[in-house]
Amino acid sequence: MHDIYNFVSGPLVWVSFIIFFGGILYRLISMAVLAKKKDVIVYEYMSLQYGLRSILHWIIPFGTVKWQKNPIFTIVTFTFHICLIFIPIFLFAHIILWKESWDISWWYISDIAADVLTIVVIASCIFFLVRRIVLPDVKYLTSISDYVILGIVAAPFITGFWTYHQWPGFRIMGIIHILSGEIMLAAIPFTRLSHMIFFPFTRGYMGSEFGAVRHAKDW
Amino acid sequence: MAEPAIKNSEQIDKIVDEGIDTGIARLTPEKIEQVINKVLKTETGARLKTYVETCVHCGLCSEACHYYLSHDNDPKFSPAGKVKQTIWEILKKKGKVDPEFIRRISRIASTECNLCRRCAMYCPFGIDVAYLITIVRRICHMLGVTPLYQQDTAHSHSANLNQMWVKEDEYIDTLQWQEEEAQDEIPYLRIPVEKEGAEIFYSVIAPELKFRAQLIYQAAVILNVAGVDFTMPATPGWDNSDLCMFTGDNEMMGRLKKAHFETAMRLKVKRIVMGECGHAFRSVYDVGNRWLAWKMPPIPVIHAVEFYYELIKEGKIKIAKKYEGAVTFQDPCNISRGRGLHEMARYVVNATCEEFIEMHPNREHNYCCCAGGGVINAGPPYKMKRIKGNRIKAEQLFAAKARGAKVVIAPCHNCHGGIEDIIHHYGLDMELYFLGDIIYKIMEKPV
Numbered sequence: 001m002h003d004i005y006n007f008v009s010g011p012l013v014w015v016s017f018i019i020f021f022g023g024i025l026y027r028l029i030s031m032a033v034l035a036k037k038k039d040v041i042v043y044e045y046m047s048l049q050y051g052l053r054s055i056l057h058w059i060i061p062f063g064t065v066k067w068q069k070n071p072i073f074t075i076v077t078f079t080f081h082i083c084l085i086f087i088p089i090f091l092f093a094h095i096i097l098w099k100e101s102w103d104i105s106w107w108y109i110s111d112i113a114a115d116v117l118t119i120v121v122i123a124s125c126i127f128f129l130v131r132r133i134v135l136p137d138v139k140y141l142t143s144i145s146d147y148v149i150l151g152i153v154a155a156p157f158i159t160g161f162w163t164y165h166q167w168p169g170f171r172i173m174g175i176i177h178i179l180s181g182e183i184m185l186a187a188i189p190f191t192r193l194s195h196m197i198f199f200p201f202t203r204g205y206m207g208s209e210f211g212a213v214r215h216a217k218d219w
Numbered sequence: 220m221a222e223p224a225i226k227n228s229e230q231i232d233k234i235v236d237e238g239i240d241t242g243i244a245r246l247t248p249e250k251i252e253q254v255i256n257k258v259l260k261t262e263t264g265a266r267l268k269t270y271v272e273t274c275v276h277c278g279l280c281s282e283a284c285h286y287y288l289s290h291d292n293d294p295k296f297s298p299a300g301k302v303k304q305t306i307w308e309i310l311k312k313k314g315k316v317d318p319e320f321i322r323r324i325s326r327i328a329s330t331e332c333n334l335c336r337r338c339a340m341y342c343p344f345g346i347d348v349a350y351l352i353t354i355v356r357r358i359c360h361m362l363g364v365t366p367l368y369q370q371d372t373a374h375s376h377s378a379n380l381n382q383m384w385v386k387e388d389e390y391i392d393t394l395q396w397q398e399e400e401a402q403d404e405i406p407y408l409r410i411p412v413e414k415e416g417a418e419i420f421y422s423v424i425a426p427e428l429k430f431r432a433q434l435i436y437q438a439a440v441i442l443n444v445a446g447v448d449f450t451m452p453a454t455p456g457w458d459n460s461d462l463c464m465f466t467g468d469n470e471m472m473g474r475l476k477k478a479h480f481e482t483a484m485r486l487k488v489k490r491i492v493m494g495e496c497g498h499a500f501r502s503v504y505d506v507g508n509r510w511l512a513w514k515m516p517p518i519p520v521i522h523a524v525e526f527y528y529e530l531i532k533e534g535k536i537k538i539a540k541k542y543e544g545a546v547t548f549q550d551p552c553n554i555s556r557g558r559g560l561h562e563m564a565r566y567v568v569n570a571t572c573e574e575f576i577e578m579h580p581n582r583e584h585n586y587c588c589c590a591g592g593g594v595i596n597a598g599p600p601y602k603m604k605r606i607k608g609n610r611i612k613a614e615q616l617f618a619a620k621a622r623g624a625k626v627v628i629a630p631c632h633n634c635h636g637g638i639e640d641i642i643h644h645y646g647l648d649m650e651l652y653f654l655g656d657i658i659y660k661i662m663e664k665p666v
């Protein structure tokens with residue numbers, strides 16, 4: 001078991017980080033090349049000013065009519081996404097690992113805060129799940145892969161929480177946790193989670209078309 | 220769990236459409252596969268790929284679409300729902316689909332989406348569903364499957380360079396006829412034809428000649444009273460409209476825009492001013508020019524709303540007495556979301572009307588009239604579908620009426636057609652005008 005742990009928390013971490021960063025780079029470059037070949041229009045009309053203007057409105061809670069119209073959803077999705085990125089980076093347990101292997105460390109949140117935020121993320125995932133099952137329009141768009149993706153995202157939070165609280169089987173759970181975190185990282189560039197990579201470009205392009213050509217707002 | 224794209228065959232449209240039916244009869248699975256893959260391979264790339272892979276299936280765009288809202292939130296009519304039934308399916312099957320599938324997607328693309336782009340303002344990623352639906356129309360066009368009436372209009376474009384089979388002499392006669400009529404009112408009035416070096420090329424759409432000739436009369440009055448140096452060509456190229464843009468016939472769209480721009484160049488005018496038409500503006504300002512590799516139109520293109528704004532602001536048109544009676548205003552997508560003219564439009568409405576009552580939502584967020592994007596041109600077979608597909612517009616208008624509005628102003632030919640039907644079908648009992656109608660009524664005219 002110790003061997004598995006070492007493997008999962010050693011080489012596999014490397015692998016997942018390489019897939020994560022390499023994958024992002026690969027997706028960005030290959031898409032840029034494809035766009036140059038087939039959609040030069042995107043380069044022609046992309047405007048830094050109007051692109052950023054639109055992105056800014058959309059990443060501010062209640063910054064758009066859409067966000068204002070669905071306040072509950074807006075609060076959930078924003079807390080979910082902020083915690084999603086914030087927790088793993090500023091978690092004490094993670095920073096310890098960085099400290100041990102690289103001797104680097106930074107500010108971290110208290111364990112209580114981590115617990116609370118983790119529960120918030122898990123609850124948000126349940127919210128998304130219920131929404132997917134209950135709302136007919138979302139259900140219509142849903143395929144099995146959407147549940148899988150939601151599972152991939154929820155897994156590190158559930159298993160991390162389990163391990164931290166040393167519930168039964170927490171040693172194995174610890175290994176599963178690390179694995180699930182690695183799977184999530186590796187999945188980001190190659191599944192719909194790649195929306196993280198492409199959001200600035202799709203939104204920025206629409207913002208540019210609306211702003212620079214059509215002189216209208218797109219939020 | 221996973222939902223099939225189409226639940227059962229009973230939901231498939233039963234409307235008979237000769238254009239689609241004959242087109243389908245000629246198809247084989249091999250031909251379909253070959254055409255689809257050719258279009259995907261040669262004409263699409265990063266945008267299609269990114270839009271499809273980035274969509275997180277969240278349904279946030281649903282409530283943007285008037286079809287969805289008007290059909291009691293039926294998921295099949297949500298923007299992403301329409302993409303699922305068409306593009307996702309095509310990609311999943313790699314083009315291996317049967318003729319019946321093409322029938323369905325032709326219906327969806329040509330009669331269940333107005334390409335109004337409202338959903339792009341509700342999807343957090345700004346996924347351009349209108350663009351994706353345009354790809355579907357392009358595929359259907361390449362397969363020869365287009366609603367009969369739309370295709371007829373496109374044929375007229377290719378045979379005559381105008382939308383309604385108007386012959387050259389018929390066009391010139393109509394201008395002359397309207398000139399003579401208007402001279403009874405303003406004796407010095409002219410509609411100068413082929414005047415080289417004029418400031419403005421005034422361009423219209425064929426339906427104005429065919430059945431809204433009074434619009435040419437009114438425009439002539441406005442232009443003459445304002446002392447504008449304008450001209451209209453005597454040759455094909457006078458029509459700025461463009462149904463080919465909506466059937467997926469990009470090559471023809473290019474020819475039409477080329478003729479239009481070249482006419483302007485030949486006449487050596489400084490700008491093109493067009494009548495109150497939304498889709499024509501989109502084709503000249505935003506879409507057709509791109510096909511010809513003009514990033515922006517080679518010559519300034521001004522929509523009537525912006526032109527009226529200039530005339531009133533500069534005092535070239537003076538208001539004798541404001542229009543009495545409360546009005547509300549329909550923001551046409553192609554000039555609000557498409558060109559941000561909504562504030563200028565409000566300036567004109569407030570300058571010409573006693574009382575202005577906003578409908579909600581408005582400006583960029585206004586609902587489409589459900590006639591645009593070529594849908595009204597799909598003709599009588601789909602008329603009821605189009606009217607039922609925009610119950611929400613009736614509700615929106617009714618709310619404005621409840622607050623006092625008696626008149627709807629819609630500065631777009633398609634909006635006009637669509638809203639006229641809606642007013643009639645839902646018994647709204649409101650009057651409907653173009654901005655030009657109002658200005659003509661209330662402006663100071665020489666006596």
Ligand code: HEM
Pocket residue numbers: 009013016084087088091093094097111114115118156157160161162163164165174177178180181182184185
């Ligand atoms: C990639 C390799 C990863 C490693 C090696 C790792 C390692 C750890 C360790 C050792 C713990 C502490 C368990 C304990 O206290 O005994 C932990 C907790 C946790 N991890 Fe990770 N983790 C990884 C990835 C992730 C990712 C990607 C996420 C989330 C996106 C994540 C979220 C959490 C959470 C939420 C906790 C528990 C916090 C709490 O409830 O206090 N981890 N992780």
Ligand code: HEM
Pocket residue numbers: 077081084128129132146149150153184188193195196197199275276277343344
């Ligand atoms: C940092 C840039 C990111 C942006 C701007 C972004 C934006 C969005 C938006 C706008 C949605 C649609 C609304 C919703 O369903 O909540 C969404 C959904 C989602 N995002 Fe992100 N996201 C980002 C990063 C991430 C990351 C890193 C993950 C996880 C690894 C993630 C996981 C999800 C999931 C699972 C959903 C779907 C929820 C559902 O099933 O409905 N996102 N994201």
Ligand code: SF4
Pocket residue numbers: 283284285286297298301331332333334335336337338339348349587
């Ligand atoms: S009709 Fe308009 S809102 Fe509806 S899907 Fe088409 S572009 Fe989007």
Ligand code: SF4
Pocket residue numbers: 141273274275276277278279280281298299341342343344345346
């Ligand atoms: S198009 Fe946009 S809003 Fe609609 S389901 Fe996809 S990601 Fe969500």
Ligand code: SF4
Pocket residue numbers: 333334335497498550551552553554586587588589590591592631632633634
């Ligand atoms: S007809 Fe009017 S409302 Fe409808 S799509 Fe065109 S501009 Fe929009």
